Amino acid sequence: MKTILVPVDLTAAAEPALAYANKLAVRWPAEVVLLYSHPGPALTPEEVAEFEYRLETLAERLRYQQLVRQDARRIRYHYQVVAGCLHDHVQSIVARYGADLVVMGLEHTDCGKPANNGDHAARITELVSCPVLVVPPGRRPLPSRLVYATDFGRLPLATLPRLSALAGAFPGMLELVQVYSPQQRGNLTYLKRAVAASKSQLSWPTITTKLVEDDDPIEGISDYCARTQAQLLVLTPSREGELMRFFDKCYALTQAYHLQIPVLVLGHPAQVVAAVCCERCAKELQLQTIADSLKVTSLV
The missing domain is CATH 3.40.50.620 (HUPs)
Structure with a gap:
């Protein structure tokens, strides 16, 4: 039980x-x-x-x-x-x-x-x-369409069995979504492989994958969930401060879609290990982490 x-x-x-x-x-x-x-x-x-x-x-x-x-x-x-x-x-x-x-x-x-x-x-x-x-506030049915958003290039595959354990509670269609910045276009092959590797580790009735380009990963996934009318967002933060930004009240005031649906947080940044494919990716990761920290500071 x-x-x-x-x-x-x-x-x-x-x-x-x-x-x-x-x-x-x-x-x-x-x-x-x-x-x-x-x-x-x-x-x-x-x-x-x-x-x-x-x-x-x-x-x-x-x-x-x-x-x-x-x-x-x-x-x-x-x-x-x-x-x-x-x-x-x-x-x-x-x-x-x-x-x-x-x-x-x-x-x-x-x-x-x-x-x-x-x-x-x-x-x-x-x-x-x-x-x-x-x-969030309001009454809603259990979801039939789920979106799992994270940086799959940095996600340890050991995280995924914890998500599979919830398949009985949320037996809907699951979509794995990787948001990438324009600067990461040269790494799309690596990201596609990372998403495919995660998909192979999940036991879910129906799984699809999607890569979405956006400068801001939070706003990118929020817009994508709104377009696809996702009913549950599964999130594994990949950087410190990401959840603080994600749940910030400024998004509630603007009625951002990701705060209008239930959000399942699977793991936290301390559990996510950086996995980069080359020196260029490592530099991009470092710059993105600094940018995220500045965004959090400006919101607090």
């Missing part, structure tokens, strides 16, 4: 993430662990019991609102209440329950403060070893 950890802040903003997790729990199937981190000092047993009751009430209400009764009854819930900030506890809770996936809201409030410039979602992905699914 799989386990989905759902951090909630007991606000209305947490409901879309739990509703989405409920649908995944039925399809996969999986158990659901609801985690609430209460800002402040240690809680009394009476306070813990009260918050657990509120979590149970939320779970019972949503599962019968969003699912048919037969499916809703199949979900088994666990409730966990801790004092302090979520990022201080999430790592130990993931380990305690052996969570296979964390499902969280895009607008999650932690330590009594709302997320700022995407730092909350980015921070959680750095702390846990399992994939993190970030769900």
Whole structure:
């Protein structure tokens, strides 16, 4: 049995993430662990019991609102209440329950403060070893069209079995998308081979590949997802600061497409090893990393 950890802040903003997790729990199937981190000092047993009751009430209400009764009854819930900030506890809770996936809201409030410039979602992905699914506001069905975007030229193939393990939860059409800059046109053969190598390692019903040219990898993949009406974006960041930019509130204000659909973060930059085919690629990688750092600085 799989386990989905759902951090909630007991606000209305947490409901879309739990509703989405409920649908995944039925399809996969999986158990659901609801985690609430209460800002402040240690809680009394009476306070813990009260918050657990509120979590149970939320779970019972949503599962019968969003699912048919037969499916809703199949979900088994666990409730966990801790004092302090979520990022201080999430790592130990993931380990305690052996969570296979964390499902969280895009607008999650932690330590009594709302997320700022995407730092909350980015921070959680750095702390846990399992994939993190970030769900924006609104109700939506489970996806049938998925896009996996990363720099396949730098992606360790050992990352891919973790994605294949999620095929049962997301059995749709998967497209591997490599965004490259105009300066990388001379390396297209290498990139095509890297994408093909990743495709061969994935167990998915239907897989296609695509190379997209754009100066900015984030805006390039966002535009591509909008054109193809992707319903889920799987992302493995390849550089430090990339997730901070990806979840930045400026994109929410401009209603960028990549923040209008669920985003599954598979791994983080510390797990991605640079793999370049020549000295020229190494120099381009170095310049791109510097450029990304400057973009992050300008957004903060």
